Amino acid sequence: MSSLLFLLDRPPLVSRSAGKKPTKSFRQRLLRRSCRNKERKGCSSGGILCLFQSPRRRSSDAFSFTSGDPAVQKGWSSEISAFYDWLKENGVYLSEKASWTHAPHRLVIAEETKDEGEYSGRGLLSSRSVNLGEKVLEIPEKLMFTRKLALETFPTSIIASIEDEYVSIGLLLLYEKAKGFDSFFKPYLDILPTLDELNPLFLWSNKDLDLLQGSPTLSACEQLRDKLLREYTYLGKNIIPQIPNFASKPIDFKQFQWAFGILFSRAICFPSSKRIALVPYADLLNHSPFCSAFIDEEKIPFGNGVTEAVVYVDRLYEPYEQVYVSYGPRSNQELLLLYGFSLERNPFDCVEITIGLDKTDPLYLEKCRMLESYGKSPLQSFPLYMDRYPVEMAEFLRFCCIDTETDLQADFGTIVSASNEESALDKLLNYIVDQLRKYPTSLEDDEKIIRDRAMFQTLEKNQRMAIRQRLGEKRILHATWRNLQNSSHL
Ligand SMILES: C[S@@+](CC[C@H](N)C(=O)[O-])C[C@H]1O[C@@H](n2cnc3c(N)ncnc32)[C@H](O)[C@@H]1O
Missing domain, CATH: 2.170.270.10 (SET domain)
Known part of the structure; x- marks a missing residue:
């Protein structure tokens, strides 16, 4: 079944305004x-x-x-x-x-x-x-592109099998685009950015992506690329051929990337109804x-x-x-990945870190069983912000670092001992150091590049964004490391 689930919880794009007559x-x-x-x-x-x-x-x-x-x-x-x-x-x-x-x-x-x-x-x-x-x-x-319209447009038997709202709206976009002059939406479709004008990370060249070496943003991009290719293959094989008059020629991957690039950067999830829609003008x-x-x-x-x-x-x-x-509340990674821009001043910027149980831990199986009973996964991701991290991360780290059967009986995530707290802290500090080592450049290197404004402006836009992105990540990792280094607990 088609699924771009991680995109579905996107908070709405915000308000839009419209063309107006000035005095x-x-x-x-x-x-x-x-x-x-x-x-x-x-x-x-x-x-x-x-x-x-x-x-x-x-x-x-x-x-x-x-x-x-x-x-x-x-x-x-x-x-x-x-x-x-x-x-x-x-x-x-x-x-x-x-x-x-x-x-x-x-x-x-x-x-x-x-x-x-x-x-x-x-x-x-x-x-x-x-x-x-x-x-x-x-x-x-x-005037909107919605799943409701997709249901009215495509045969029920076909569209009903697609649960993902994004995918059904994406198909609708491709369908209307292929209709050309016959589409009611033509005036709107004509003002949408072309594939070249869209600039989400998943469409960047490898040369530009190289500047993100060591960054978790790079693997997020690869995952999205894989996901899009899987969707394209699935829909191209199983769904599109069943839709009468879909297009005179098969949809190619570039057209598919265009449609999803448009959706990622312009679709809204209405907060009141949780419906997804592409809203002309508001976008x-x-x-x-x-x-x-x-x-x-x-x-x-x-x-x-x-x-x-x-x-x-x-x-x-x-x-x-x-x-x-x-x-x-989007991090720069999300903005870059889906919308093709990132911001220097972004209070929601964060670095996502993934922590897992140690498979060599003698209590590994027991911990897995316990996590399953709590409905939690043995591998979990958490956001690190410039000045904070979620309490759930501290709780999970403590649990991962428990080394006695007795401590395992304590309530999940509570402080069980000073040594457990120290181990959890060490685990996080080591993780941060490992992450920072993955980058070929240091925080100071990147700051120097950006400080030289004249030189920085000579770089291409994607290069500037990549450098800002990795610098932002490094700043967050360094700030967390500094805050924790002299601390005795998480
Ligand atoms: C919903 S559209 C907004 C309208 C768009 N600017 C246009 O020309 O059609 C979202 C796109 O606008 C651009 N955008 C929105 N906010 C931005 C910002 N604060 N800085 C840079 N680009 C932004 C990005 O290209 C993003 O993918």
């Missing part, structure tokens, strides 16, 4: 700002080719702005224009004027954004002040780990149970600020 003065201000900020690489073909700085973000964060103003729309890329019209035709309220049923729309598409000095693709900005708690986006269900919102807004679904009042995707902002936004959502 004249707004556009004038943008244009004025653009004259002062010339750092960006070539603007995309459409939009007011402006770059301006957000009043609240670091000065390196910049945008090129695409306005919803009809006069400006003439300058849009044809894809964005068609997408915008498609949204409006299908009930997305994008007017900046209030109606009987809708508040003015407050968002506007930025064709290019930057975060922490790195290009972050398109994004959504506030076109004017947005108040805390304000609803900024409503997208009708009929233009970029991620901030400091944001608590998210994309959720709500029943439309008097709508016979029909839902829509909504975003309520978590703070006040001044005009021209980029509106963010949170994709969930």
Whole structure:
């Protein structure tokens, strides 16, 4: 059975905002700002080719702005224009004027954004002040890719055998893409990034991946690659051929990677219903780990149970600020693996470590039996954060290090003796030292590379991200080691 289970517990991508009509003065201000900020690489073909700085973000964060103003729309890329019209035709309220049923729309598409000095693709900005708690986006269900739509589209006997929501939505994406002009979703599909534009770790070249030697991120990437290949083989052999009119030619692995790259980086798990969906327009919102807004679904009042995707902002936004959502409490490894970026400032960054029972331990079998009775595995993974680790990890380490039958009778994870505590501590310290030895470069080497900003900027984006990633991991490992070294207990 197809399964990408580890992806299913992803917290939602966060709130998104939508293209919007700026007032004249707004556009004038943008244009004025653009004259002062010339750092960006070539603007995309459409939009007011402006770059301006957000009043609240670091000065390196910049945008090129695409306005919803009809006069400006003439300058849009044809894809964005068609997408915008498609949204409006299908009930997305994008007017900046209030109606009987809708508040003015407050968002506007930025064709290019930057975060922490790195290009972050398109994004959504506030076109004017947005108040805390304000609803900024409503997208009708009929525009979304969901498992429900897959069930309506494909023969029940086939789709019912696919339990994984991701896989059913992935198939739907491939199916609609193959329909070309006949697809209702064409205007949306046309603005999605191509395979080359998507940059998740699993699509990186081996040369770039080499920079992650010694990092646990590398093995996570290999696992995901294997998983995708297995899914592709399974679906290509057993499922796709059974779906009538799926595509005129067999789906190749690159198309499959594209569909799953899109899903990994753009699909949302609605917190209220736990349904997964690809939500056009909302998926233009970029991620901030400091944001608590998210994309959720709500029943439309008097709508016979029909839902829509909504975003309520978590703070006040001044005009021209980029509106963010949170994709969930993601580590840099997850961000890199699924979304193709990592952040220098990420409070959720962690290094996952895997600890197991020692097979040469005379109590090994007894411990395995006990763990089984507690519903626990003999091999467990835990996140190490910069300043903390889970109490469950300390408990498991203590259990692993017990060396007498008597101590084994104690409650799981409790401190049984000073010597057991010392062994558990040693086990963790040794693990950290072993992990750090796996990297060909030291923490100091990487810090030196990054400190030389001018040189660092000459590296390619993936190289910069790889170095940041391994440095972040080393910092966490070093910090944990330092914190524990002088401690007498976990
Ligand atoms: C849901 S999409 C957001 C819209 C996207 N920027 C676009 O151009 O369509 C997620 C993708 O946006 C980019 N992204 C989102 N937040 C980012 C951030 N804080 N820094 C860098 N890239 C980001 C990544 O490429 C990610 O895979």
